[in-house]
Amino acid sequence: MSDLLVEVYTNKDCSCCTHSSIASNSVCETCTDACEIITRVNEDVPFSFKEVDIRKDDDLFRRYKDDIPTIFINGKKAFKFKVDEEEFRKRVRKELIKNSLMRMWDKKTHIS
Numbered sequence: 802m803s804d805l806l807v808e809v810y811t812n813k814d815c816s817c818c819t820h821s822s823i824a825s826n827s828v829c830e831t832c833t834d835a836c837e838i839i840t841r842v843n844e845d846v847p848f849s850f851k852e853v854d855i856r857k858d859d860d861l862f863r864r865y866k867d868d869i870p871t872i873f874i875n876g877k878k879a880f881k882f883k884v885d886e887e888e889f890r891k892r893v894r895k896e897l898i899k900n901s902l903m904r905m906w907d908k909k910t911h912i913s
Contacts, residue, residue: 804900805848805893809835810861810871813854835870835884842886846893875900 811832836852843850855861855869865871872880872889875896880889 805896806851806873806875807839807843807848807893808851808853808873809839810853810855810865810869810873811836812862812866812869813856829869831882832870835872835880838884838886838889839872842890842893846890846897848893848897
């Protein structure tokens with residue numbers, strides 16, 4: 802598996818969301834769509850995927866309650882609300898290349 806980590810900040814209790822899933826008390830349509838796109842890309846491109854429920858951390862909830870889903874790629878905010886699949890693929894591939902180059906650089910500098 803890769804060192805690349807994609808995190809999706811979601812709210813498992815979408816009472817603050819305006820989507821139709823409020824009544825069912827489940828993850829909203831926007832969060833579901835984002836996770837489906839990320840999962841689809843993950844079938845082709847290797848990375849670790851973690852869904853983070855902001856309700857489990859008061860600080861995360863305070864910071865992201867109005868900005869779900871928020872998607873991070875290797876700790877950097879990449880998308881908010883909507884994930885464009887092609888742009889997501891490009892960003893993930895770019896990070897994978899960057900990680901590979903950094904590993905090669907580390908090996909090269911430590912071989913002396």
